[in-house]
Amino acid sequence: MSIGHSASALAIITHPSCKENSISAAEIKRIYKGKIQEWAGRTVTPLDLDPVHSVKNTFLKHYLNMDVMKYRQFWMTQAIKGTGTAPTEMKTQQDVVKYVSSHPGAIAYVEAVVSDSTVKVLKIKE
Amino acid sequence: MGNREKRTFGRIRIGILVCPMLLSILQSFLLPINLQADERFKVYGFIDAGAGLIEPKENHPALGFFRQGFNFGVEHLNLYFDFKPNERTRALAELSYGDDIIVSHWRPGLEFEPIRIDGIPYTELSESFRNSLQEIQDNLNAQSYLPDTARSHSVKLIRAQMDFRMNELLTLRAGRFITPAGIWNVDHGSPVLITIGYPYQSSLLPLFPLWQEGLMLMGGTFIDDIEINYNLFGSTGWRDNDLDNKETYPFRTIDSWKHMGAGGHTEVSFEKLQGITVGVSGYAGGDHRTETYAVATIDRPSSKLISLISADSSQQESMARDLFTPYMDEITFRNRVRQLKHHYVAGIDAKASYANFTLQGEINHREVDNEMTGGVNEFFGFYALLNYLYSVNNWLSLTPYFMFEHLDWTDPTSDPTLIQLPFDSWNSYIGGLNLCLWGNARFKAEYRYNQMGLEKPVRIKHRYSEVDLSLGYWVGQFSLAF
Numbered sequence: 101m102s103i104g105h106s107a108s109a110l111a112i113i114t115h116p117s118c119k120e121n122s123i124s125a126a127e128i129k130r131i132y133k134g135k136i137q138e139w140a141g142r143t144v145t146p147l148d149l150d151p152v153h154s155v156k157n158t159f160l161k162h163y164l165n166m167d168v169m170k171y172r173q174f175w176m177t178q179a180i181k182g183t184g185t186a187p188t189e190m191k192t193q194q195d196v197v198k199y200v201s202s203h204p205g206a207i208a209y210v211e212a213v214v215s216d217s218t219v220k221v222l223k224i225k226e
Numbered sequence: 227m228g229n230r231e232k233r234t235f236g237r238i239r240i241g242i243l244v245c246p247m248l249l250s251i252l253q254s255f256l257l258p259i260n261l262q263a264d265e266r267f268k269v270y271g272f273i274d275a276g277a278g279l280i281e282p283k284e285n286h287p288a289l290g291f292f293r294q295g296f297n298f299g300v301e302h303l304n305l306y307f308d309f310k311p312n313e314r315t316r317a318l319a320e321l322s323y324g325d326d327i328i329v330s331h332w333r334p335g336l337e338f339e340p341i342r343i344d345g346i347p348y349t350e351l352s353e354s355f356r357n358s359l360q361e362i363q364d365n366l367n368a369q370s371y372l373p374d375t376a377r378s379h380s381v382k383l384i385r386a387q388m389d390f391r392m393n394e395l396l397t398l399r400a401g402r403f404i405t406p407a408g409i410w411n412v413d414h415g416s417p418v419l420i421t422i423g424y425p426y427q428s429s430l431l432p433l434f435p436l437w438q439e440g441l442m443l444m445g446g447t448f449i450d451d452i453e454i455n456y457n458l459f460g461s462t463g464w465r466d467n468d469l470d471n472k473e474t475y476p477f478r479t480i481d482s483w484k485h486m487g488a489g490g491h492t493e494v495s496f497e498k499l500q501g502i503t504v505g506v507s508g509y510a511g512g513d514h515r516t517e518t519y520a521v522a523t524i525d526r527p528s529s530k531l532i533s534l535i536s537a538d539s540s541q542q543e544s545m546a547r548d549l550f551t552p553y554m555d556e557i558t559f560r561n562r563v564r565q566l567k568h569h570y571v572a573g574i575d576a577k578a579s580y581a582n583f584t585l586q587g588e589i590n591h592r593e594v595d596n597e598m599t600g601g602v603n604e605f606f607g608f609y610a611l612l613n614y615l616y617s618v619n620n621w622l623s624l625t626p627y628f629m630f631e632h633l634d635w636t637d638p639t640s641d642p643t644l645i646q647l648p649f650d651s652w653n654s655y656i657g658g659l660n661l662c663l664w665g666n667a668r669f670k671a672e673y674r675y676n677q678m679g680l681e682k683p684v685r686i687k688h689r690y691s692e693v694d695l696s697l698g699y700w701v702g703q704f705s706l707a708f
Contacts, residue, residue, distance in 0.1 A: 135448075136394060168620060169620055173665045181413055182306075
């Protein structure tokens with residue numbers, strides 16, 4: 101866990117077999133709010149991090165304009181409405197990378213320094 | 227089956243439902259995190275408990291809708307059982323234990339068929355005398371329609387649905403589902419709702435059916451920054467299972483095919499405009515029921531009958547009871563087709579946020595065409611909710627709010643399964659504070675002020691015109707999502 105990230109220190113990662121090399125901020129927002137379930141020709145599975153990671157707050161602020169509590173409330177609302185349930189929270193960033201590398205369709209955010217060659221780092225479309 | 231056996235069976239049935247739910251909750255908390263990460267089966271839900279203080283007002287026509295005096299207790303425990311066997315399929319069931327007030331606006335209708343009055347055959351009585359008898363009968367029937375309420379501890383299956391997603395544009399849903407109408411009916415859970423009470427048009431006096439059974443097509447897409455979602459359904463129509471299961475409920479569904487309903491909801495959301503969302507809802511369906519009513523056959527002289535005729539309406543009900551009591555053996559129950567009607571419901575909903583302010587509202591209108599009476603009831607409902615979100619820190623927020631709701635209807639006699647209230651409009655003013663902790667726990671306190679109106683004449687003869695029809699009270703609630 102580290103403190104004080106900027107958005108540029110984030111990496112959006114997916115399975116190496118993904119045919120897309122980039123993703124837009126709007127698509128990230130829609131995926132993490134459950135607005136779209138399919139991306140790059142696959143059913144997409146977003147992964148989240150435990151709130152103890154400050155990188156989570158950076159990600160939510162930058163891409164969803166939300167803090168951790170608002171994001172939690174958002175998914176609680178979706179669950180009660182029956183629309184869906186929140187992305188699975190992983191305990192460590194290493195767990196995230198490991199999961200993404202073995203699950204086609206998985207997408208996640210981690211600190212750029214944590215990602216490795218087992219996953220594809222997506223460029224952010226302007 | 228006797229009443230005792232039925233109560234025992236009811237307890238066993240509740241036990242059968244509640245025990246597995248409690249075990250599932252316990253199990254879900256005991257699951258290690260690494261197992262939950264891959265689990266396809268999830269159990270979650272919410273619980274709320276409330277307290278209220280209502281000063282009873284003698285003879286107020288709407289007191290039956292509220293818990294009088296001080297009260298406290300668990301009001302809802304909803305459990306969701308969510309199963310995703312694969313990426314495209316999802317099964318969801320929601321069970322709700324509720325300590326609700328069930329409003330049945332009906333008691334069995336009462337009619338009497340006098341054969342002889344003081345030894346004189348009914349057909350030989352003077353016309354004015356028979357008219358007087360007819361007036362009494364009309365009044366007795368009207369009295370019998372005054373709302374009857376009871377608290378009900380029950381477990382309801384709010385939904386049991388299976389979704390199969392073909393693609394983003396098309397998901398097929400089958401089973402029992404919550405009617406996708408407006409905002410509130412879908413949100414429906416206390417940890418999500420800003421206020422404590424529901425709008426009356428989504429609870430006590432629903433303009434749309436709360437849930438239905440049938441098939442639904444749904445989906446959504448984005449066009450640039452505009453999100454469009456839709457739901458279209460065909461259903462077995464508007465049913466009130468709570469009431470249909472009540473032994474004392476005199477209306478029974480017949481001709482189920484005439485209940486078929488159809489409707490939908492479409493909403494458009496503008497990402498660039500602070501997420502302003504506008505939706506439209508619609509529903510059309512039939513309703514065909516029989517009514518059980520009592521017939522008192524009077525063929526013996528009655529010394530009380532003459533005085534009954536001359537009594538004013540406030541005395542007639544009690545006197546009629548005295549009159550009929552000696553003849554209870556002669557009261558028979560008959561069924562007759564009472565209602566064959568069609569509902570046409572349409573609504574608009576909207577929600578917009580700006581600088582921590584959120585404004586949401588719904589306008590709903592229902593037309594009921596009653597083929598038995600030839601009458602038409604126009605039922606209109608509107609509410610607006612304004613709230614301001616003040617985030618104190620990452621785990622605490624305060625939300626003061628104000629809500630106004632208005633309901634009115636034109637011809638309650640044409641809509642007897644919905645409403646037979648001795649007033650013809652209802653305004654509700656709500657102000658309160660919502661305190662949210664960690665995103666999933668809420669404390670709320672609010673004051674509700676209700677004002678019933680009697681501007682238009684209504685069929686029911688009542689004695690409420692001189693009563694203060696306002697009603698104000700405090701309520702508090704704690705809710706938790708888990």
